Amino acid sequence: MPDLREKGPGGLNLLTATELCRKLEGKQTTSVAIVQDCLARIAAREPDIRSWAYLDPETALRQARACDAEPRRSRLHGIPIGIKDIFDTYDMPTAYGSTIYKDHQPTADTAVVGMMRRAGMVILGKCRTTEFASPVPVGVRNPHDFTRSPGVSSSGSAAAVADYMIPLALGSQTGGSTILPAAFCGVVGYKASLTGLDRGGVRHLRPNLDTMGLFARSVADIAALRSVLCGVDPAPPVAEMRGIRIGICRTMNWKEARPESVDALESAARSLAAAGAKVHDVEMPAVFTDINQSFNVISGAEALRAMAAEARDHFPTLNQWIRDSLTAAKRVDRAQFDKAQFHVVQCQRAMAEVFAGCDAIITPSTAGEAVADVVSVSNSAFNRIWTLLHVPCVTIPAFTGPNGMPVGLQVVGPVGGDDRIIALSQGIADALK
């Protein structure tokens, strides 16, 4: 895997948010200098990477100058972040990846974006998303290999962080849209518990699945950003693996895992055991059979409601995947929807029991390294289950595949245990180094 740091101009943009904070706190740099280095990198690399939906350098620099002129508001004061273009910004257009909303200018920020502004962060620009966060690629490039998928749907957020254009990005996950692109692009991705990061003001697509996600180049950066968004101190990183109970979960989709993901999981299990963790296998409870079908029923029915206006007024402009999903969902009746919902409740209960016996689950982030296919719908088999269960997930880019592409390890925790699973992931990332 070539070192992306050597491509294009490199300066402050090569550092993590945590490293930049230290420099800002020590008055060794300014927000303007950081933003300038990010903009230089973007100017050099964006023609290839294509990860931005909207970026106005002057808007970004104006924010940075304002940050430098005032006292620090939070740990992340002055740090730039990219926002997936599925989230509203009052000062930048928001198109949700759709031609229907081309040049659409929302009147208000999605709540988390407002929280970032209040914390003194610089909203650098909008990162490209697929159309309404559907799994159909839109031409964002994987910085490690342009012939391979960057993952969907938070493709722009993942690629921009991986390519050192920005230290942090906001994304979302309704199927696999955070963990998948983070793993394919080789960065840290965190999908919150369904309600683990505020969803106020989100333009919903599937309210029971639409989850916030964060991208960074270190787990510590994820902890810092989550802390700013929740207003609480982060849990201290777990430094000692001894006694930590780790469940290895191959899931019912194990047959879809390619050798690099199989090797990553086994290697991680060995390393964690060597570091003192109590590692044991965890079987997916029997009730999980057919969970993919329940996912499809819920996802389709919720999309039909959330996209009712677009489906009514703009159906022909929607991509084929969205049209097919909406058409299929029309055949789902209320009884099927209720049955699927109840099935999920049973699975959530069964998973809570699994977590009574372990502190975290480790499982593949993806079927394997980024596929050499930049047009097809990608495989979110190792992500959809966790989205549906509402549990927090972190992908750590600790491994490499046969083609030199990044391979992630996914750490999963119980619903609501976000702080703990991030703290634990810091320890796991260290143990895998």
Add this chain to the structure above:
Amino acid sequence: MPDLREKGPGGLNLLTATELCRKLEGKQTTSVAIVQDCLARIAAREPDIRSWAYLDPETALRQARACDAEPRRSRLHGIPIGIKDIFDTYDMPTAYGSTIYKDHQPTADTAVVGMMRRAGMVILGKCRTTEFASPVPVGVRNPHDFTRSPGVSSSGSAAAVADYMIPLALGSQTGGSTILPAAFCGVVGYKASLTGLDRGGVRHLRPNLDTMGLFARSVADIAALRSVLCGVDPAPPVAEMRGIRIGICRTMNWKEARPESVDALESAARSLAAAGAKVHDVEMPAVFTDINQSFNVISGAEALRAMAAEARDHFPTLNQWIRDSLTAAKRVDRAQFDKAQFHVVQCQRAMAEVFAGCDAIITPSTAGEAVADVVSVSNSAFNRIWTLLHVPCVTIPAFTGPNGMPVGLQVVGPVGGDDRIIALSQGIADALK
């Protein structure tokens, strides 16, 4: 204070959600029987109380029958709840208290409403809200005295729970809209941390202030409902007050407190000290001066953005208070808004330091008992600060005013400490009995 239980028909509707759960779990009753008793109470009392914006008995009973026919999905399976008509429901109209949205039928549930359905709860109907949750009363009656205010803006939710029409209700607070009506109507009210209960799918009015609120007739019911909405077990109630550090906070608005609120706070302090708590005075840090002005700047500017479409297309139909707020907000420039935001960040930090020295703050829920004025804007001086600070608040109906009306005690905790402050409020409520 007359016992409302003696008015109108009484049956299962007189019990708390916790008591009803026990009966349902023991198969001593059914969801249909509970809903029928609630509907009988509503039929008898609604002509006087006027707390419902939409209620279709058959829709409610159909849900109850479905609950009775399937295995229990959660602790609150089969329990009815009323939803403030500011929140979307896919099967009932949602008007946000506005003639603009008369008969408006959303296509999807606000996320928390969907969570309640998935937990097997019965969405009984929509409780009346003021117009866009503004502080202008709309004729909902305080069940204890029709000549007195029920509080705004979640008036219908508070009155319906107080009058034993429903055990639980969902509301919201942007100024004082949960704690104020709960205190005036003599029920338990809980305003979450800003992001303490999921805000997905909420029709925002002021994204930095719009907070979820819950109403019940016991703190244990609040804990149970929050647990269902967050997917985590509730913190165990704090049974022992010994060693608990309680700060008495009179706030900078103390001169507005009437004798009954002064007495309530002092009496609570004595009772808690007698129960072993470490009670001490807490001064509002100096930085809080002018916080009311910052509240107004933020509230106005955010409303201007969130209500841009209504202000543009329907300005003359909005009530005078909303028109005046929007007009005043137009005079706020970006620099004033930024200054107000920064002021709030400083206050939030100062408050975090206060909470380093105490486990909870006690403070008045309102200036006094419900005022004998059913048309004027009510005084949210003891609520706006906490909303702006994003901290969780619980009002406990432990006292009585000179006219026999309920008087609450407000318990406030640090941002994100919702579970803990609810658990502590259970102990405080017991100590005040």
